[in-house]
Amino acid sequence: MQYFPLFTDLNQRRVIVVGGGEVAERKVELMLRANPLLTLIAPELSPRLQALQQAQALDWRQQSLSLESEPSWHADARLVVMATNDARLNREWALRLEAQGVLVNVVDDPDACNVITPAMVDRGKLLVAISSAGAAPVLASQLRAEIEQSLPASSAELMEFVAGRREQVKQALPANRRAEFWRQFFALNGRGFSKNTQANFDRTMAEDKALNAGELWLMDAEIEPNLLPIAALEVLAKLDCVISVLPLNGALNDWVRRDASRVTEMSESTIENELSVGKRLLFITDEQQLKFLKERFSQARTIQTGQISPSS
Numbered sequence: 001m002q003y004f005p006l007f008t009d010l011n012q013r014r015v016i017v018v019g020g021g022e023v024a025e026r027k028v029e030l031m032l033r034a035n036p037l038l039t040l041i042a043p044e045l046s047p048r049l050q051a052l053q054q055a056q057a058l059d060w061r062q063q064s065l066s067l068e069s070e071p072s073w074h075a076d077a078r079l080v081v082m083a084t085n086d087a088r089l090n091r092e093w094a095l096r097l098e099a100q101g102v103l104v105n106v107v108d109d110p111d112a113c114n115v116i117t118p119a120m121v122d123r124g125k126l127l128v129a130i131s132s133a134g135a136a137p138v139l140a141s142q143l144r145a146e147i148e149q150s151l152p153a154s155s156a157e158l159m160e161f162v163a164g165r166r167e168q169v170k171q172a173l174p175a176n177r178r179a180e181f182w183r184q185f186f187a188l189n190g191r192g193f194s195k196n197t198q199a200n201f202d203r204t205m206a207e208d209k210a211l212n213a214g215e216l217w218l219m220d221a222e223i224e225p226n227l228l229p230i231a232a233l234e235v236l237a238k239l240d241c242v243i244s245v246l247p248l249n250g251a252l253n254d255w256v257r258r259d260a261s262r263v264t265e266m267s268e269s270t271i272e273n274e275l276s277v278g279k280r281l282l283f284i285t286d287e288q289q290l291k292f293l294k295e296r297f298s299q300a301r302t303i304q305t306g307q308i309s310p311s312s
């Protein structure tokens with residue numbers, strides 16, 4: 001790797017472009033997207049640069065730079081782009097700037113650069129940068145065009161949407177489930193923003209919660225344990241807690257996971273909390289309370305003789 005890619009914050013940082021021709025124009029237009037304080041040093045400006053100067057997008061210092069110029073010309077610059085048609089001047093100042101640790105780009109002289117500009121796909125917060133280290137700018141440009149195709153213009157809006165919901169996802173999901181959440185969201189939504197994006201987000205969130213939520217099982221206290229289906233035994237063997245006023249009868253007690261806790265009651269809010277951290281609960285109670293729990297917890301499933309109810 002000849003160059004290491006880094007993304008530089010140029011917002012309100014001084015950037016100086018030397019030269020006012022076609023190349024300077026292209027670099028200025030690119031860099032203005034990053035909102036720098038832009039100074040242009042050149043004796044004359046191309047028509048497009050003149051228009052930008054009139055729109056106050058840049059400061060123009062109308063002068064020629066020379067090898068004898070005072071170094072103060074670049075005093076506050078974070079980045080300097082040398083884009084005159086005087087190759088010797090470009091290179092000489094580039095070497096001096098490099099020696100002082102200033103970032104410098106020389107448009108037609110990679111050896112004199114300590115930074116080079118990649119081909120880029122700009123979708124707001126999402127930015128793809130492609131470099132060939134100067135070996136093949138045309139290939140970088142072709143790849144850029146290919147990637148442009150796979151990222152709709154509305155990707156930028158999608159990035160804003162996603163950035164605005166990162167905190168919500170952090171709050172809602174533990175760290176080990178967030179990456180999977182986002183993979184599912186992008187698989188469902190794709191890379192563009194549409195009127196369905198919010199619904200796609202909500203659906204992914206709901207599915208993730210359902211997938212990772214605990215289980216609430218209901219069983220009538222009158223049930224005859226020997227008539228339970230095999231599937232019910234598997235459920236019993238994985239329980240975290242059994243809630244039952246009466247002690248469990250012998251066979252049932254054997255089938256429930258040995259270290260599951262046994263309690264005689266549990267409040268609605270405790271049930272909610274336990275389910276939200278993935279606990280598996282079994283309520284053994286009378287018909288009336290079962291009915292109440294079924295209405296209160298829509299995800300509840302019932303264990304009956306001969307069958308267990310399908311998941312909702």
Ligand SMILES: C[C@@]1(CC(=O)O)c2cc3[nH]c(cc4nc(cc5[nH]c(cc(n2)[C@H]1CCC(=O)O)[C@@](C)(CC(=O)O)[C@@H]5CCC(=O)O)C(CC(=O)O)=C4CCC(=O)O)c(CCC(=O)O)c3CC(=O)O
Nearest residue numbers: 107108110116117118119120131132133134135137141144
């Ligand atoms: C080192 C670097 C310095 C810098 O500018 O930062 C540099 C140097 C040089 N470019 C030259 C030529 C061309 N450059 C392009 C195009 C782009 N050049 C860009 C970047 C860079 N060019 C940096 C390295 C980037 C990297 O490879 O990682 C892009 C990616 C970004 C941008 O400039 O915005 C932009 C594509 C943007 C896009 O399409 O997305 C084309 C094609 C065209 O114009 O259609 C040609 C003509 C074909 C050819 O000659 O290959 C020459 C020879 C000049 C001469 O003949 O004298 C040199 C000097 C040399 O090689 O010595």
Ligand SMILES: NC(=O)C1=CN([C@@H]2O[C@H](COP(=O)(O)OP(=O)(O)OC[C@H]3O[C@@H](n4cnc5c(N)ncnc54)[C@H](O)[C@@H]3O)[C@@H](O)[C@H]2O)C=CC1
Nearest residue numbers: 019020021022023024041042043044064065083084085108
């Ligand atoms: N135009 C192109 O597509 C390409 C150009 N290049 C090279 O990039 C350089 C710039 O190209 P262009 O912008 O097309 O040239 P250009 O001739 O259009 O512009 C050069 C600019 O530099 C200014 N300038 C000259 N001496 C100066 C000094 N001492 N101080 C301040 N400003 C000064 C001029 O006033 C002019 O505005 C040239 O060396 C060229 O060979 C390289 C690759 C492609």
